Amino acid sequence: MLVTNDTVNFEKFHLYPTTGLLNDPNGLIFFKGQYHVFYQWNPHACDHTYKEWGHFVSDDLKEWQRVETALKPSLENLDSAGIYSGTAFVHDERLYVFYTGNVRDSSGHSVKSSQMWAVSDDGIHFKKLGELFPHPNGFTKDVRDPMVWQGKNGHYFLILGAQHSNKIGDIIIYESIDFKKWAYRGSLIEDQLLDVRGYMLECPSFIEVDGKQILMFSPQGLAADPTNNRYENIHNTGYVIGQFDEKKARFKVITDFKEVDHGFEFYAPQTMVAPNGRRIMWGWAGMMTPEREAAVPTIHAQKWVHVLSLPRELHVNDKLQLVQQPITEIIDTTVLNAFDNVGVGQYRVETTTDWTIKLSDYATLTRRHNDLIFERQQWESSQVETRQLTGDLNNLLLIVDVDVIEAYTEDGLSVMTARWF
Numbered sequence: 001m002l003v004t005n006d007t008v009n010f011e012k013f014h015l016y017p018t019t020g021l022l023n024d025p026n027g028l029i030f031f032k033g034q035y036h037v038f039y040q041w042n043p044h045a046c047d048h049t050y051k052e053w054g055h056f057v058s059d060d061l062k063e064w065q066r067v068e069t070a071l072k073p074s075l076e077n078l079d080s081a082g083i084y085s086g087t088a089f090v091h092d093e094r095l096y097v098f099y100t101g102n103v104r105d106s107s108g109h110s111v112k113s114s115q116m117w118a119v120s121d122d123g124i125h126f127k128k129l130g131e132l133f134p135h136p137n138g139f140t141k142d143v144r145d146p147m148v149w150q151g152k153n154g155h156y157f158l159i160l161g162a163q164h165s166n167k168i169g170d171i172i173i174y175e176s177i178d179f180k181k182w183a184y185r186g187s188l189i190e191d192q193l194l195d196v197r198g199y200m201l202e203c204p205s206f207i208e209v210d211g212k213q214i215l216m217f218s219p220q221g222l223a224a225d226p227t228n229n230r231y232e233n234i235h236n237t238g239y240v241i242g243q244f245d246e247k248k249a250r251f252k253v254i255t256d257f258k259e260v261d262h263g264f265e266f267y268a269p270q271t272m273v274a275p276n277g278r279r280i281m282w283g284w285a286g287m288m289t290p291e292r293e294a295a296v297p298t299i300h301a302q303k304w305v306h307v308l309s310l311p312r313e314l315h316v317n318d319k320l321q322l323v324q325q326p327i328t329e330i331i332d333t334t335v336l337n338a339f340d341n342v343g344v345g346q347y348r349v350e351t352t353t354d355w356t357i358k359l360s361d362y363a364t365l366t367r368r369h370n371d372l373i374f375e376r377q378q379w380e381s382s383q384v385e386t387r388q389l390t391g392d393l394n395n396l397l398l399i400v401d402v403d404v405i406e407a408y409t410e411d412g413l414s415v416m417t418a419r420w421f
Contacts, residue, residue, distance in 0.1 A: 003056070003064050010298070012344055013330065013401045014285070014307040015039075015056055015064060021046045022306045024203065025282040026053060027070075027088035028272035031095045031123045035061055035272070037282065038070055038097070039308065040085060046296075046305045051082035051102070057123070061274075061311065061329045070126055071099065071118060078103060078114040078131055085145040085203060087270065091179055095120045098132070098158065100144035113141050115160065132158075133182045136172060138165055143172070145203045151246045159188055161202040161217065169201035169219060173249050185249035189215075196238065196257045198222050203237075203268040206244065206251070209279045212316040215240050215251055216260065218268050229388050230259065234289050237267050241320050255320050262389040263374065263406075263417040264288070266309060280327060283309040285404055285417050295380035297421045298403065307404055309417055323412035326399065333397065342400060349396040357398075359405065363420035367393050372407060374418050389414040 003015065010016060020043040027038035034057045041054035053071040058064045071083045079101030086099030096119050103112040115133065118126040136143065142163040150156050158174040171189055174182040188204075198221030205216045216239040222231040237260045242253040260269060260283070267287035271279050286293070286306030296305045310330065315323040336347035342357050349355070349367075357365040363376040372393055375386045395410035407416045 003066060006066075010302060010304075011307055011401050011404070013310060013346075013399055014404055015282075016307040017041060017043070017054065017304045018066070019043055019304050021048065021304070022054065022284075022308070023048070023286055024085045024268040024284050025270045025308055026085050026099070027097045028270045028280075028282060029088040029090065029095065030272060030275055031088075031090055034059060034123065035274075036088065036095075036123055037064075037308070038088070040284075041069070043069075046294075046299045046303065049108070051084055053083050053097075053099070055124075061280075061327060067124055070120075070124070071097070071128075073101075074128065077101070078112070079116060079128075080104075081110065084113070085268065087147045087205075089148045089150075095123050096148075097126065098146040098148050100146065101131075111141060113144050115143075115146050115158075133174065133184070136162075136184055139163060139172075140165060140167070142200055147203075147205050149206060151244075153246045155246065157206075157246075157249065158182060159204045159206060161200065161204050163200045167199045169197040169199055169221070171201055171204045171215075171217060175249055188249070188251050189253065190250060192251075192253045193240065193257060196222060202235075203270070205270060207271050207279060207314075209314050209322075210316045212241050212320065213244050213251075214316070214322070215242060215253070216269060229262065229390075232387065233264060233267075233287060235267060235287055237261065237269060237283070239322055241316065258322070260322065260324075261309075261415050261417050263387050263415075264376075264385075265404075265419055266417040269309075271314065278327075279314045281312045281314055281324070283417070285309050285419060292378060292380050296419075297379060307401075310399060310406055312415075315412070317413075321413055324415050325408055325412045326397070326406070331397075336398070344400055344402055347398045347400065349398060350394070352394050359400070359420050363418075365398075365405070365407070367396075372396070372414075372416065374405070374407075374416060376418065376420055379421055387416060387418060389416050 023040040037056040081104040082102040084100035101114045120126045156176040173188040198219040200220040202218040218237040241255045269283035271281040312324045333346040391409040391414035397408040399406045
């Protein structure tokens, strides 16, 4: 994967900002012959004090171009302090984007969020259309990240991550018959998933893959469960499979909540549908503590921070498990026979024996039977941390980039993303 208008290519396989801070992927869509990846971006500093929507476009999912910012905050408006996360939807041959506007007080604290939308005829230039509906009663200001789809009944549905006034996370849903007026329908999940709500559910996404309906979201505030290698990051992302009742506007959960990625940084994924029907997902490889984020080496060396994950094609197997693999357009692997001096590249590890790859003095990847263990010394401290996935490791795909690694088991059931320097 290349960014064709970059003068210097810091990452070989991952999308990244040339300056400032990148976070959530937004508005992933195929529109008028091009793939569009929008993303949260602060071009002015490597922090979260400002947000606009940066924009990549591609004709083939292999070569990408940076184009002008799609959306910027407006002074004295409901998005004056930032254009926050959202999605895109094509309606009547026009591209609509839905996002959360943020307002801060004089001390810099976020005080209000509003759900907003904008429209474009060419996918590049957008006209803001204002607020969609009033803030719902019974919730804190933390209601955000709209996602929109059209149901089989022709109605339009919009879901949001939310925090109740009692500081418990939820996903709420709105419905529209005309794409203009939206009616509040309550909680999408009602009294389900109580053990993984935390204090906030971010970036909800309702998608269909191989005929199965998936609800993906990112809980905040889950207690770590290191015994079972679960919820070990500051915040986590997972999914459940179920059935959406369009009449009731409710999602019935069938499976247990499973994490999407077993590494350190993966968060806030979004998906698009390619023209051939493939469901493709990107995530943000950057969710970390403020102390760790401020010390990321690229900030001091190159004045930018964070990357997007590789685009992954999604499937669901007959056991109702999510399967992930990098899209074929960007794969060009070699078989890894020697485990010393492994540099940037794409590798197939086809062996039944245990092994260790030393990426640097601070990061190693080790196979121990059916366990893959990534160990790194944190760059902001001397603390050593590990992440682990378990699965069939006899044919493992490794994508090693300049400062991020992704590992995929052959069956695509276990994936690990981690930054390393």
